[in-house]
Amino acid sequence: MTEIHSDQRVAMLVDAQNLYHTAQSLHSRNIDYSSLLEKGVQDRKLTRAIAYVIRADSPEEESFFDALVDIGFETKIKDIKTFADGSKKADWDVGMSLDAVTLANHIDTLVLCTGDGDFSRLCSHLRHEGVRVEVMAFESSTADELIEAADSFLDLGERHETFLL
Template sequence: MPQIPTMQQDNQIIAKSENPDPAALGKESSLILEHTEDPSGYSREGLEGRYLDLKDEALSLRRLLGLNPKTGKTTEGGSYATPGGFLRKQKVAVFVDVQNMYHSAKNIYGRSLSFAKMLRECVRTRQLVRSIAYVIDHEGVDQTKFLKSLGYIGCEIRHREVMKRNDGTKKAEWEVGIAVDMLRIAEKVDVVILASGNGAFADMIPLIQAKGVRVECCAFKGSVGWHLENMVDQCHFLTQEHLYRKG
């Protein structure tokens, strides 16, 4: 069994530059000369104008990608960004609301979620430094095999027992525990991913974003609270491709 990832000792909060308007990136630009184009047809003033415009555009793109505006290097490690390179350097922590994800898959598709496929979908090429699965222990239910599968994919497992109230009702929830962990760990990573569609988490999203950390959600389309979906920076929507074929 591979070792469970531990938090890297990095207590620096990621410094974020002010972002330009993303809408401007969708506009087509004719600033760059085609490689077959003869530059001799342009005046020096015209070429200098293009050069200055390109510098401004490069500065805006560097800020949007979280790179050093002057050097184009990543904020950590000092290397230059390559296509997709800045994503690979992002440190990601995933917080899995196991009950929510399990029952969402069962209710929508009648099948079980592959948590390994879920992690691959939301982490992608980035660096996963910690993944925590929050599990409810039900009396008389043997979850040994399931818990081993979570540990095998590198999840740190947190347990909580079902509590019986004085009136005979039962209660078991992880909302507060997950929220506390997300706030505590957020300062040590670049991206926090919540694997849950529970809308109760929506109000805490701005608190994490205020630390300069990107917040994403991973869930099934029909299970995400609308407020949560609108608050996060990105939603990774799971489909039948992320389920086991049976059960």
């Protein structure tokens, strides 16, 4: 598998909803996306940084989306869907997976920021294709199969001072 080096081309895909809800439920704090991007890239060559977000019509969300862009993320926004029974759903699993597969020929490393075990098969596929996969998430809420499928795992929960606001 590809080792870390300064000429390495890196893409970072961030499941913002997953990180937000985990940071809130575990620590009642928000993610420091600037530090997340900086530590994820590690002085390598950033190819793309994409944050996948959900529009839920909350008052602060547009300023949050703008802040992500100012930090260096491209934002992909999906509206939350409300069903007849009142339940709500919005996730980016398929979109993130398609983007990762599309980017695979243009990068050496994918930094995946989520704890969602649904991405373990994606990690295995990318590694088979020669892409290094690094996962950054909170270990206490990250699926074991995702950690095992990645080349490396960084537990955001071990570094509150760096990754939480």
